[in-house]
Amino acid sequence: MVKVGDLVVHPRYGAAIIENVRTMKAGDGTKRYFCLRLASDKDKSIVMISEEAIEDAGLRTQLLTARTIRKIMRETPTDLDEDTQSRQGYIKTQFQSDDPHDLVSLLRDIYWWDQDNRLSQSENKTRNALLDTIENELAASQGVNTSVAHSALHEIIERAMDEHVAAVQPVEPAEIGD
Numbered sequence: 001m002v003k004v005g006d007l008v009v010h011p012r013y014g015a016a017i018i019e020n021v022r023t024m025k026a027g028d029g030t031k032r033y034f035c036l037r038l039a040s041d042k043d044k045s046i047v048m049i050s051e052e053a054i055e056d057a058g059l060r061t062q063l064l065t066a067r068t069i070r071k072i073m074r075e076t077p078t079d080l081d082e083d084t085q086s087r088q089g090y091i092k093t094q095f096q097s098d099d100p101h102d103l104v105s106l107l108r109d110i111y112w113w114d115q116d117n118r119l120s121q122s123e124n125k126t127r128n129a130l131l132d133t134i135e136n137e138l139a140a141s142q143g144v145n146t147s148v149a150h151s152a153l154h155e156i157i158e159r160a161m162d163e164h165v166a167a168v169q170p171v172e173p174a175e176i177g178d
Helices: 052-054 064-074 083-094 098-114 121-142 148-169
Strands: 007-010 015-024 028-038 046-050
Touching: 007 121, 015 046, 015 121, 046 052, 052 064, 052 121, 064 098, 064 148, 083 098, 083 121, 098 121, 098 148, 121 148
Parallel strands: none
Antiparallel strands: 007 015, 015 028, 028 046
């Protein structure tokens, strides 16, 4: 069960802190609501979730860390399908996942695809949404602002892509006499 002060990730709104619990009138009685303040630097909105709906809200308390992101980004990328419709179906499914591993894996796979292929407008939009989501979560988990998380995330991505490129480049055979 979550409590006031917990950092959580809402599947739709991203990282948030449970700021307080409010009791409000509802019909003939009262209802208790958990108030989640979004962690985004851009949007400090509050999302209210009723106490009885909190278990089904899809909140997770395990936030992505730089270490976890680095580990996932270093895993072998999945080659995305050449067929645009199949590729975009896969991207949509992964993007809607509640599993943070799926989101970071998708980000890795899109960056890998972009090494040799041109991203469609839709794919580029998805990549940017993934970056925002993961940056906000990383910022919340590390207690930093999103610009620091942005820099850290892009450094992780760049290193991982360099490692993947190096892994697939053929090794030149040594000349006889070397």
